[in-house]
Amino acid sequence: MNEHAPPADAATLVEARGLSRIFRVPVHGEGTGAALRHFLARRYKDVVAVDDVTFSIRRGERIGFLGANGAGKTTTLKMLSGLLLPTKGSVRIGGVDPFPKAPAFLRRIALVMGNKQQLLWDLPAKETFRLNAAIYGIDDATYARRVDELATMLDVARLLDQPVRKLSLGERMKCELLASLIHGPDVLFLDEPTLGLDVNAQVAVREFLRRYNETTGATILLTSHYMADITALCDRVLVIHEGRLIFDGDLRALARRFAxxxxxxxxxxxxxxxxxxxxxxxxxxxxxxxxxxxxxxxxxxxxxxxxxxxxxxxxxxxxxxxxxxxxxEPPIEDSIARILRGDTGGTTPTTTATHSAPATTATTEPRA
Amino acid sequence: MSALQPTSVGDRIRAGWRIARGLFRAGYAYMTEYRAELILWALANSLPFILMGAWTQASTRGHFALSPLDLVRYFLAVFVVRQLTVVWVLWEVEQQVQGGKLAPQLLQPVDPAWRHLMNHVAERVARLPFAASLVVLFFALYPAAFFVPSAMTLALFLVLVAAAFLLRFLVQYTLAMLCFWTERASSIEQLNFVLYMFLGGAIAPLDFFPPAVRAVADWTPFPSMMWLPCRVLLGGVPTAEVARAVAVLVGWCVVFFVASRLLWRAGLRRFSAMGA
Missing domain, CATH: 3.30.70.260 (ACT domain)
Incomplete structure (x- = not known):
């Protein structure tokens, strides 16, 4: 995949061009006959999860991926982090193809999934932090300083010696974040980081992400179903609908477009x-x-x-x-709720249209 | 980024050592959480004691290649080798692939195989005191079986046990890679386990096998996982036979190492195709 030209702008961190991902899924009919046919000769169909998505992200931006269930948000995030190989198109993070998962690339990213856990369940969270410090080659002084800083920001210092299984969902997510940030990544991919959390925990996680971005200049890309996550945290929103990028711009432009x-x-x-x-x-x-x-x-x-x-x-x-x-102006939440329901208000889902319209291109200044 | 990035060979070795130490530390902490389970796991491998009783009784009435006392010592050695070579990596991999826990690990700069390996090593160290206590108890109850091997024999035994563990781990890790294609790779391991117990010499010493079966068994990976270290500990095996068995052991280690790496790569492509 060498069709990538060098980024036009040195501040550009993430470049996704013509990104597509097609999954081959087995087709299974109903009934005994269908089961037998499925056993003897499987039939498959292609499902387009992400279709020709192009965007770029500058260092230090906070980006929200918005879309209904199955719109292609998580698939996009997985391609950006290197877990999935795009069927078509290409991704570069800081000029590097993420899929080979080169150690130097992995050292600068973190992927946090709200529904997946990396903390060692029966041990205090500190044990996972120490393990990650060893894996990433963090020296003892840096480790102590980072845990101290992050634990203070997340208000979890008192919880680090308790077994993870004793923590509440919100406390666990904070510790998950801490474990993912021990190595000081400058690109964070977050997939539904506030999933299932109560309102207080959601606010705490959101505020932490904002402060982390502001103090370290890290770039944050998150998907969320909670409108408040996007409106409170993200400077820029990418709306994905049925695999296609139908909007790329700031929140006000989003309101103008969809309401x-x-x-x-x-x-x-x-x-x-x-x-x-x-x-x-x-x-x-x-x-x-x-x-x-x-x-x-x-x-x-x-x-x-x-x-x-x-x-x-x-x-x-x-x-x-x-x-x-x-x-x-109608409240932005109304517009977002419509998008999450899959109601795009008759907007033709074309990536090029949103990209060529000056009003919908990102205007956010980098923080780093 | 202040994470150390190894450059020279020395740096790489130091970085690798740090990672191994970190993985061991976490694995050991995890295992010591399960104190009661460790005793049960150690006791669960008591099949050699049952077979010891059966074969010792049988040997008093017939002509066998090993004397009753040798048989007692052989099955005690089988018990010790089983304690030191227990492997469960397939179930770990199965759980991770099906439970979606593999994806986050793939984004860390260490191959998940190292995590599994160090977890096993840590479990071994945590289990050792319980297994050793059972051996001491056995000698207390049956002092006639007590014997002290030479330092050289003991050293060779320990090296062979480490190699036996490595081979057993590699075989099961290779089978574990099938988790990327089938939902129940553990059923394949059940067949592997039967072969391991039978051809490995856990049911009966290979010395008792009919020559034709023995000739085939000797070229499989299984005898070197159990019979070889146990017989070396007892002594009396010709050096040429030990050398041949070691060559077979090394050969199978290479075969399964290569197979597991190839399947891992193909499996990751499959994992990615399914949506990671």
């Missing part, structure tokens, strides 16, 4: 009539740029395309004499 309409709320002097609603909607002149959302007594709400906002406001103010007017 492009603003909400116009009018409070009128008297109860809202059907004629009032029709008038504000422009009597059909505005097309579907203005949509009536709800009426509640004297209050009426519309979803308005930004291009129609001025004209709609003028119509409402000049004829209805509203006592109160508010224009709001």
């Amino acid at each position: 492009p309409r603003k909400e116009l709320r009018l409070e009128l002097p008297a109860a809202v009539t059907a004629a009032d609603v029709a008038h504000v909607a422009g009597d059909g002149v505005a097309g579907d740029g203005v949509a009536h959302v709800a009426t509640d007594g004297r209050v009426v709400r519309f979803a308005v395309d930004p291009a129609q906002l001025s004209a709609t406001l003028v119509r409402a103010l000049t004829t209805l004499n509203p006592v109160d007017v508010t224009v709001t």
